[in-house]
Amino acid sequence: MNRLEHYFLAANKWALVVLLSAMAVIVFANVSLRYTTNFSITWAEEVARYLMVWMTFLGAGMALRMGGHVAIANFQEMLPQAAQRALRIVILLLLLVFCAIMIWMGKDYMARARFQVTPATRISFSYIYAAMPIGFTLLIVHLLLIAKSFVLENRFAEVETDTASISGHGEPTPGLAANRD
Incomplete structure (x- = not known):
């Protein structure tokens, strides 16, 4: 299961990297062309906007996984331990x-x-709106992967950074834990 989760996370991260890179290249090219040649790519703004929509929905699960969404923990922290767990189960459901x-x-x-x-691009809006069910499906998968640690320990997943390519060392190193205790 850990290996499958690892590949799932890697695919999700790379999808976000590809979308952000494509958006950055398109916007940079359009701005550069506009100011150097007074020519603008007609479809650039539209494509960048839709890439941003897809990034938002695909990245929401990663943010949830790390505890990055807005949360109000004060009420939960005032409760006894058993009530905190019950509240986290209700939140999860x-x-x-x-x-x-x-x-x-x-x-x-x-x-x-x-x-x-x-x-501008004349593609069906259904491809744009597909980000919504796909993104929320990914949210469910991420939520189920962290459900046990969230309910029992109020702990989210740890952020992992891959420093192997930067530092030349072999293994990825764990980063900061997104723990709200």
């Missing part, structure tokens, strides 16, 4: 229900928008 509803709504948006096309 509410998040799962919310994500499931958002997957259903995202599929509905996709179905409604399948015949509409974007102004």
Whole structure:
């Protein structure tokens, strides 16, 4: 399971890197062309915007995993330990229900928008709206992967940084733990 989770995380991280890189290149090229040749790429703003939408939905699960979303912990910390765990179970279940509803709504948006096309690139809006059900599915997977440690210990996943390529050493080193205790 750890190996499968590792590959899942790596694929999610690389998807974000590719999307951010593509967006940066497109925006840089468009700005450079606009100021050097007075020519603008007609589809650049549209594509960059849709890449940002996809990055948001694909990255939300990673942020959840690390405890990066907004949370109010004061109320929970005032409760006894057993009540804290019960509250975290309720929060977990509410998040799962919310994500499931958002997957259903995202599929509905996709179905409604399948015949509409974007102004510049002329692609179906269903490809843009696909980010919603895919992103919330990833959120559910990330949530289930951290559910046990979240409910039992109020602990999120640790941030891992891959310094092997930078420092020349072999193994990735764990970074800061996103622990809210």
